[in-house]
Amino acid sequence: IAGITQAPTSQILAAGRRMTLRCTQDMRHNAMYWYRQDLGLGLRLIHYSNTAGTTGKGEVPDGYSVSRANTDDFPLTLASAVPSQTSVYFCASSLQGGSTEAFFGQGTRLTVV
Amino acid sequence: AQSVSQHNHHVILSEAASLELGCNYSYGGTVNLFWYVQYPGQHLQLLLKYFSGDPLVKGIKGFEAEFIKSKFSFNLRKPSVQWSDTAEYFCAVNDGDYKLSFGAGTTVTVRA
Numbered sequence: 001i002a003g004i005t006q007a008p009t010s011q012i013l014a015a016g017r018r019m020t021l022r023c024t025q026d027m028r029h030n031a032m033y034w035y036r037q038d039l040g041l042g043l044r045l046i047h048y049s050n051t052a053g054t055t056g057k058g059e060v061p062d063g064y065s066v067s068r069a070n071t072d073d074f075p076l077t078l079a080s081a082v083p084s085q086t087s088v089y090f091c092a093s094s095l096q097g098g099s100t101e102a103f104f105g106q107g108t109r110l111t112v113v
Numbered sequence: 114a115q116s117v118s119q120h121n122h123h124v125i126l127s128e129a130a131s132l133e134l135g136c137n138y139s140y141g142g143t144v145n146l147f148w149y150v151q152y153p154g155q156h157l158q159l160l161l162k163y164f165s166g167d168p169l170v171k172g173i174k175g176f177e178a179e180f181i182k183s184k185f186s187f188n189l190r191k192p193s194v195q196w197s198d199t200a201e202y203f204c205a206v207n208d209g210d211y212k213l214s215f216g217a218g219t220t221v222t223v224r225a
Binding site: 043044090092104107 | 157159215
């Protein structure tokens with residue numbers, strides 16, 4: 001593994017189903033983030049974590065939850081998927097927050113039908 | 114929260130033309146500024162960043178950006194684009210918090 005790995009790459013999900021998007025980084029970065037990318041809206045922050053054991057809400061947290069049990073993993077869970085959650089989801093990490101560069105995963109394309 | 118505005122939604126230009134993409138942000142204090150690029154089907158990659166010092170920063174692939182504090186701007190430029198510069202470009206701003214705020218993005222299409 002080098003950098004950030006997201007899984008799955010893409011997924012079609014029935015509305016109402018639960019889904020966890022996985023994100024793993026091997027750079028020992030303290031901060032991790034989940035963004036969703038929608039046409040015309042750019043990237044919007046869903047949740048973030050400054051360090052293992054802590055999480056915070058971003059701009060669009062409703063319908064999503066995260067956990068940060070260790071430094072490397074930052075899964076994003078949709079408890080009951082809705083069509084408006086159809087999007088491309090990017091996980092990112094940075095050594096520290098804010099003033100350091102964020103590195104992005106390849107993305108997960110999620111379609112909720 | 115920061116507000117980041119990118120003025121152009123879609124820019125179409127020919128190879129060798131010059132490119133300038135506008136970016137303005139809302140926060141009046143100290144900011145960290147970034148431009149990211151997303152090539153078709155790929156993840157975001159950092160083009161360049163400004164934290165402090167010389168307001169004219171140079172990045173990869175011949176890109177540069179100028180930070181003008183009085184105008185709350187961080188415009189991206191490239192003197193001569195190539196077909197391979199076709200991509201989506203995102204301006205991002207951080208005001209010292211952990212969160213990056215992104216603009217809506219500008220799609221750049223370079224015609225051969």
